[in-house]
Amino acid sequence: MAVENSSDAPRPVTGPVLVGVIPGQRAAVVQRAAVLAAELGVDLACVHVDVSTYEETLPDGSRVLLPIDPDGDFSYVERTAEEIQASVSEALTDRRVTWSFRTFAGDPARALADAADAIGASMIVVGTREPGIVHAIEEVLVGSVAVHLAHHQHRPVLIVPLDPRPFE
Numbered sequence: 758m759a760v761e762n763s764s765d766a767p768r769p770v771t772g773p774v775l776v777g778v779i780p781g782q783r784a785a786v787v788q789r790a791a792v793l794a795a796e797l798g799v800d801l802a803c804v805h806v807d808v809s810t811y812e813e814t815l816p817d818g819s820r821v822l823l824p825i826d827p828d829g830d831f832s833y834v835e836r837t838a839e840e841i842q843a844s845v846s847e848a849l850t851d852r853r854v855t856w857s858f859r860t861f862a863g864d865p866a867r868a869l870a871d872a873a874d875a876i877g878a879s880m881i882v883v884g885t886r887e888p889g890i891v892h893a894i895e896e897v898l899v900g901s902v903a904v905h906l907a908h909h910q911h912r913p914v915l916i917v918p919l920d921p922r923p924f925e
Contacts, residue, residue, distance in 0.1 A: 773800040775878035777869050777902065778841055778858075784848035786884035786917045791852045793915070799879060801856040803845050804872045807834055810862040822862050834860075866905030873912055880913040881906055885920065 774797065776790035787803065794801040809829075810822040824831045842858045849856055861868040873881055883903050906914045 770797045770799060770879045772877040772879040773802045774880055774882060775802045775804055775869065775873045775876065776882040777865065777884075778803045778805050778845060780837055780841055782841075782844070782884060783919055784844075785919065786882065787845055787848045788852070789915075789917045790882040791849055791854045791856070793880075793882065794856075795852065795854045797879070801849075801854045802872070802876055802878060803842075803856055803858045804869060805838060805841050805858070805860045806865040806868040807837070807860055807862055808865065810834060812862040822860065865902045866909065869902070870906060870910040870912075873910065878912060880915060881910075882915045882917060884917045 774790050774794040776787055778787060787801075790803075791801050807822065809825055811825060812820050813823055814820050822834060824834070838858075838860045845856070845858060859872070861872055869881055869883070872878070883906065885903070903914055903916045906912075
């Protein structure tokens, strides 16, 4: 009689599905994450990471996002978050899933992993990069968020293709 290793046994999915959201992102990423969350019977946590800010914890335990450039116009952070939240809300119209939105600061892969840890997410959903030279250069300089997530945390990562191309 074989003894099953409990660390290898599938665990029930109870944590929310976390989806990384960015400005101008195609609705397909959030919608795929919403379908998955609904089918699993869990909530959807939409997380935006602002790379131009850092997080500071106040003495009362609350957190605040502060600009890396203290002389810059910081109003764009709140405006961007509002625009993303509105876009998510529109993408999730008529979707039967409870969802939330939150902005984190710092490196996107690390912040998404930290957010997933904080809420006990069952998985992380991200989209592939958008087509175009600017996005390609950004990926070369910063690296792929999906690859970083797949190599540096324990949750499954679902990558939603945004511009699939056939193999050559």
